[in-house]
Amino acid sequence: MSQTAAPPAPVDPASPTLLPVYEPGELAALAARHGLTVSGARPSLTEYVRQLWGRRHFITAFATAKLTAQYSQAKLGQIWQIMTPLLNATVYYFIFGVLMNTKHGVPDYVPFLVTGVFIWTFTASSITAGTRAISGNTGLVRALHFPRASLPIALALQQLQQLMFSLGALFLILLAFGQYPQPSWLLAVPALTLQAMFNTGVSMVVARLAAKTPDIAQLMPFVLRTWMYASGVMWSLDTLLTTDRVPRLVLVALECNPAAVYIDLMRYALIDSFTREQMPPHVWAVAAGWALVCGIGGFVYFWKAEERYGRG
Numbered sequence: 001m002s003q004t005a006a007p008p009a010p011v012d013p014a015s016p017t018l019l020p021v022y023e024p025g026e027l028a029a030l031a032a033r034h035g036l037t038v039s040g041a042r043p044s045l046t047e048y049v050r051q052l053w054g055r056r057h058f059i060t061a062f063a064t065a066k067l068t069a070q071y072s073q074a075k076l077g078q079i080w081q082i083m084t085p086l087l088n089a090t091v092y093y094f095i096f097g098v099l100m101n102t103k104h105g106v107p108d109y110v111p112f113l114v115t116g117v118f119i120w121t122f123t124a125s126s127i128t129a130g131t132r133a134i135s136g137n138t139g140l141v142r143a144l145h146f147p148r149a150s151l152p153i154a155l156a157l158q159q160l161q162q163l164m165f166s167l168g169a170l171f172l173i174l175l176a177f178g179q180y181p182q183p184s185w186l187l188a189v190p191a192l193t194l195q196a197m198f199n200t201g202v203s204m205v206v207a208r209l210a211a212k213t214p215d216i217a218q219l220m221p222f223v224l225r226t227w228m229y230a231s232g233v234m235w236s237l238d239t240l241l242t243t244d245r246v247p248r249l250v251l252v253a254l255e256c257n258p259a260a261v262y263i264d265l266m267r268y269a270l271i272d273s274f275t276r277e278q279m280p281p282h283v284w285a286v287a288a289g290w291a292l293v294c295g296i297g298g299f300v301y302f303w304k305a306e307e308r309y310g311r312g
Helices: 024-033 045-054 056-070 077-099 109-131 135-143 150-176 183-212 215-229 237-241 248-255 258-270 283-303
Strands: none
Touching (some): 045 056, 045 283, 077 109, 077 150, 109 150, 109 183, 109 215, 135 150, 150 183, 183 283, 258 283
C-alpha cells in the first residue's frame, strides 16, 4: 500500500528564512568564489612586502612621532638626544680610560671612544625598542589591521633618526680633536646603511620573541651589557687580540662580532689613526653578510608569526 507524501508545511512570512546547510569544503569554495578570506590570516611574503610599502608613510610618521614624544616631558627636550650618548661617553672615559687606563696605546682615544659609544648606542637602542614593538603597542595591534612589521621597522627608523642628531655632536668632537673631513668620511654612509639593516632584522627577531615571552625585555639589558663589553666600545680589541692568551675560537668570534665590525668601520672612516690593519680581514664582507642574514632572516622570521600578534 503506497503512502502519499505529506504536503509541505506553510511558511510563516514572519519566521526567519532557513539557510541551506553546506559542508566545510563547500563553504571554503563559496568564500573563495566571493573573494572572502580568513580574518587576520598571514598574507604571502610578496603581498606582505607590498602592504608594508603601502604603509611607508605611516611608518615614517610613527617613527617621527615617537622621536618627538620621547623627551617631551623633559625641560631640555630634544637636546637629550645628544646629551645622553655624550654623558655615557664621559662616564666611560673616566672609568675605563682614566681609572682602568684603557686609553694606553690607543691614539686619539676620545674620538675612538665617542665613536664607539654613539655607534653602539644605535644598535643597543634599536634592539631594546624592538622588545617593546608588539607588547608595548597591544592596543594598536588589536584595534587596527596593518602589517605588524611596521612597528619594529618604525622603531628602528626612530633610532636611526636619533643617530642623525648624535652624529652632529660626534662630528664636532672629531673636529675639536683634530679629525678633519676627508674622502674616507663617505664610507660612513654604507657602514651605517649595513648597520641599520642589521639592527632592523635583530629588532624584528626580538619583537616576535618578546611578543610571546615578555620576560625577554627584562633579560635584554644584561645581554646587551655583556655584548657591549665584547665589542670594543671602550678599549681596542686589536690590542687584546694580539696576545697569545686568547683561544683561536674566541678570536674568530670577536673578529666576527657584528657590533664590533660596524664600530670598526665607522672608526676607520672617521679617525685618521685607526687603520685597516686594526680591522679583521674581509671586514666589509662580514658587515654585508650580517646585514643580509639578519635583515632578511629577521623579516621572514617575524612574518611567519604575523597572524598571532596581539592574540591571547
